[in-house]
Amino acid sequence: MNRITQTTRLDRVEHILGSGTGTLDFAIEGQTAYHTWEGEEDDNWDVQGIDSIKNADEDRFLIYPEGEYFMCEIDVDRGVVRCRCDE
Incomplete structure (x- = not known):
């Protein structure tokens, strides 16, 4: 697991x-470990271009993109995550 501790952009999610x-x-193509952002419940997430959402277990869920990948921008200081389908 790679912790996200600074503002970053993730491609090929x-x-x-x-x-x-x-x-x-965030599961990145070609990498075996997740990139983990530990936000708060009231942080602002916006994920666009979702194909499906599936339960993983208990309170965990998987979000899959409409296309091959998501591109995600994470602003750690503001608690904002923006993801969109990257076709």
Whole structure:
């Protein structure tokens, strides 16, 4: 697991594993470990271009893109995550 501690952009996100507590794990193509953002429940997430959302287990869920990947921008200081389908 790679913790996201500064503002960053993630390309080629295959899926997002999220939780109701505010944690988002980003699966990047070709990498075995998730990139993890430990946000808060009231942080601002905006994910566009969703193909499907599936329950993973308990309070965890998987978000899959309409296209091949998501592109996600994470602003750690403001608690903002913006993802869109990257075709």
